[in-house]
Amino acid sequence: MSYSSILEWITFHNPMDNPFYPFGDLYNLPYDWAYKIWEFLGGLVAWLINLLFPGNVVSTWLISDQVVNVFALLLFMLIIFLVVFVGTLLSLWEERKVLGRMMDRRGTQVGLKGFLQCVADGLKTFMKENVVPKKVDKMTYMWTVSLVIGTSVLIACMIPLSDRWFVVSYDTGLLIIMALFALAPFFILVSGWAQNNKYSLIGGMRAAELMISYEIPMLILIGTVILMAGSFNISDIVHAQYDTVWYFIPQVIGMITFFWCSIAESERVPFDLAEAEAELVEGWQTEYAGMKWGLIMLADYFRGYVACAMGVILYFGGWMLPGIGDLNNAMPEIVFLLKTWLMFFMMIWVRATLARVRTDQILNIGWKIFTPLAVINLLIVVLLKFGGVF
Amino acid sequence: MMPEPEIKLDSMNTDRMTVIMGPQHPFSHGLWTLKVEVDGEIVTDAEPIIGYLHRGWEKECENRTYPKIIPMADRLCYSASMTWSHIYCMTVEKALDVDIPDKAKYLRIVADEICRIQSHLMWLAAVGTDLGNLTVFLWAMREREFFLDLNVRLCGARMTTNYPRIGGVRNDTTEYFDRDCMRCVERFEKRLWDIIALVDDSSVFVSRMQGISRLTREQVANLGVTGPAMRGCGVDFDIRRDDPYDGYDEMDFEVPVLKEGDTYARYMVRIEEMFQSCEIIRQAMKKIQDMPRSAPYRLKVPSAVPEGTHFARLEDPRGESLMYLISDGTDKPYRLKVRSPIFVNVSAAKPMVQGCRIADVPAVMAMVDMCLGETDR
Incomplete structure (x- = not known):
């Protein structure tokens, strides 16, 4: 088995061609990203398993439409949450800085113009x-x-x-x-x-x-x-x-x-x-x-x-x-x-x-x-x- | 903003609840407790509990020689240190029957009024946080910093100034102090309008203060409330004008008095007082500048005070402060009694907050301008 066979496992498709596509006829960008990420990661895993155990069913299962859809949905949630989370942290940072300027002070200074203050706060409350x-x-x-x-x-x-x-x-x-x-x-x-x-x-x-x-x-x-x-x-x-x-x-x-x-x-x-x-x-x-x-x-x-x-x-x-x-x-x-x-x-x-x-x-x-x-x-x-x- | 709804205490048959506000509560600026009994959100009873900060100040003074008490008097109140050491020195000067040099008088006036302005700014900052706005807090603190810098210029310390001495003041004005003082006052008079624009022009701020905690002249007189809280209730009395001490009779200033008697009037009186203090500083500095540089600013006084009882009083930023001295002829006082304005003013907490809402309690008590150092002593 040669390394070129990896291309048989990692193939990129249009998620809307998947019969289990959850958004009907609407295009969804984060889902598309999630789909492609999983097609890459899952394909890699499937290829590795197939290297060890040629001809097994797990590898083909991993790149089947259903499984790719499920994992893509999980990654999709992660992407959606991360974007909103970072957006919210940015608004928190915005409040700290703008409020500081309005009150005639400089606002937080912790790393990267104060953006790492969120991280510091998170660590502090966590501990x-x-x-x-x-x-x-x-x-x-x-x-x-x-x-x-x-x-x-x-x-x-x-x-x-x-x-x-x-x-x-x-x-x-x-x-x-x-x-x-x-x-x-x-x-x-x-x-x-x-x-x-x-x-x-x-x-x-x-x-x-x-x-x-x-x-x-x-x-x-x-x-x-x-x-x-x-x-x-x-x-x-x-x-x-x-x-x-x-x-x-x-x-x-x-x-x-x-x-x-x-x-x-x-x-x-x-x-x-x-x-x-x-x-x-x-x-x-x-x-x-x-x-x-x-x-x-x-x-x-x-x-x-x-x-x-x-x-x-x-x-x-x-x-x-x-x-x-x-x-x-x-x-x-x-x-x-x-x-x-x-x-x-x-x-x-x-x-x-x-x-x-x-x-x-x-x-x-x-x-x-x-x-x-x-x-x-x-x-x-x-x-x-x-x-x-x- | 909108008419105040009439509050009827007996209209609601609800259980009363006691809410302890303090000693570790964001509203109590210092270590004290206000036990508030509420009916829903309406306050029916209030009891101030003080004494957490009792240090035995008066007793400790009995073991010290007279000059050593001056720095202790500074520590009575962190933001009105100058007036407290001033009144102590005044009391001892009365006992010694000395007349201090004119220059010392004017220097004391300047230091007193700087102290008054920075104390009022400290109060304004506290009002900001109590009403839920941090901008007022930071702006007032920013302005206060300039007056603290003036203190540094004059006597080397920011807050506990240790400036007056029995028989005068510690030092003459330092180089460029008069120039800096004038600049600072001029600048402050402009910048104070920023804060006024932020607070007085905002209907939210005004509606939080207007019409609550109304006291009449008679109530105020009976409760012994003094200072801006009293003048906000229509009592036209200021020791600086009506019983002048240390050269205040030569100063030309107005005593702001308002008849409304509500929280907003107490607020307005303090703001107006800051402008008047600027005026007084200007006049006193003018007199100092007219004097020769070599004019004396301190007298030599004997260390032992003749037997007798003496008292002096002055207009503290918070009200009328008074010191009563019993001397037994030695170089240590036999007894030194302090009448703290806040100790009396806070006893009026019950009539002040009764009938208000629990949200008004910080706003009302902010106008007392609590300072626990002088209250508990």
Whole structure:
């Protein structure tokens, strides 16, 4: 057996020719990469096994359509997660640096212009003792925080970066993302009870209070965008904006309201009531130590990323640019991430400028300002729709 | 921003809960506890607990000679060290019945007002963190650094200045101090507007402070609250003007007084006081510049103080501080009693936070400008 026979095992195919291709007739770039990576790695392994045991069945099994598909899916998940993870770490770095400059200091300096600060923080929290207080309800204490982190990471991964970079392309994609996004406050509330700590309890209650004040205007706003685009599908919404105008032009009220609601949704200043450190130590996170707290922190940034990405999708044309579109798929993902970071810059700006609002004030703002504005925005869109402009 | 909802305490039949805020709590700047009883989010009762930082300061003074107490007086409060050593020296000078040279008086005024500004900036920084904004904190700290540098220029130390001496001050102005001082004040008056633009022009900040923790003139008088907290409630009293000491009678300045009595008024009074302090520094520096370089700045005083009781008081950045001295004719005090403004002001915590929300507690207590060194002594 000669080395040239390796070419019999490592062959590259179009993943869409695979009968088990999971995305129907849509092209998926990360899956394509994952498919090719596995065709190379799996082919190499198959070739090696075949060298040792010529004519065995394992080698042919390893490069069969089903097996390549399964392993490609695993690699696909890894790629999707890594890209979102690095994107989130970059937004974390952006916050540190931009916030630092706004406060007239230099921000973090740990390696590579401060980017390695994330690594240092991760290592530090990882090496801390994993303290579980004696009197907490251990089961609830653990599963609530796992779900807060889990849902945050899940929705962050579910956001499509372009027409070719998605996990699922449901017709109700936007609805699913919003439903998952709104889940976390429930777990925070339960977690506040489970921790047997007064600060956590008040923090958990505040999360619920916060949710009832921003969730309704936010859903009205999303409904308005859906009405305008005529679809729940994120890709359709983006293309509808490319065909007409970015929706922040007709819905400027809606865009501003959505921006503030999404700050509340991701629990950042000025709406970080649930973890108001001045009065509640760390709010609902008080009893979480070590890596648990580190992951909560990371989940916060995942939620911030999701909030910005939603804003970009709903009002700023997603991965398309006006006039030039996505240039025959020339890096629309980069365009999308850049827009997301730009949105995140606005959030950092708000954080550097404003103080934390009070619980009764957020209820007032939510019900007396956000909700009427959302309804006005809806009326404008309905008028435009009936007038035949869109 | 929007009208305040009326809070009725008895309308909700909920269980009350005691929340211990402190001693290791981000809101307590220093080592103290505020035991807060809350009904939902509304505070129904509050009890300040202090004493964690008791060092036996007054007792320790009884074993030291008079000059050795000056650096100890610095340590009463980390950010108002100058005024505390100043009042100590004033008390002993009263006991000795000496009149200090004019130059020393003006130098003390300059140092006092630098101390007042940097103490107020420290307070402003704390207000920023208590309201959840770190920009205010860092900007105020940045401005404070220039005044600490002035302190270094004048007396070699940043915070615990150890500058006054019984009978004068330790040293004359150093080279270029007057130039740097003028520049610093001028620059600060401009930069303070940045912070005002950030805080006062923001409806979020203002709505967090306006209308909460309202106290009347009578309440303030009965509780013994002094300083900016008192002047924010409409009491027009400032020892610098009404019972002038060490040359303050020659200074021309205004005492900011506001009638609202809420947290925002207390905030505004302190901000305005910083501008007035700049004005006082300018006038005092002018007088120092007009004096010959060789003018005396320190008197020689005897080490033993004649028998008797004496007290002096001055306007601390935080309120009225007073020292009461019983001397027995030796070179050590028989008893030295300190009246700390914060010790009295913090006892008003209950009427201040009652009826507020738990989120207001840091905002309200920030206006007390806690300093535990002088409170627990």
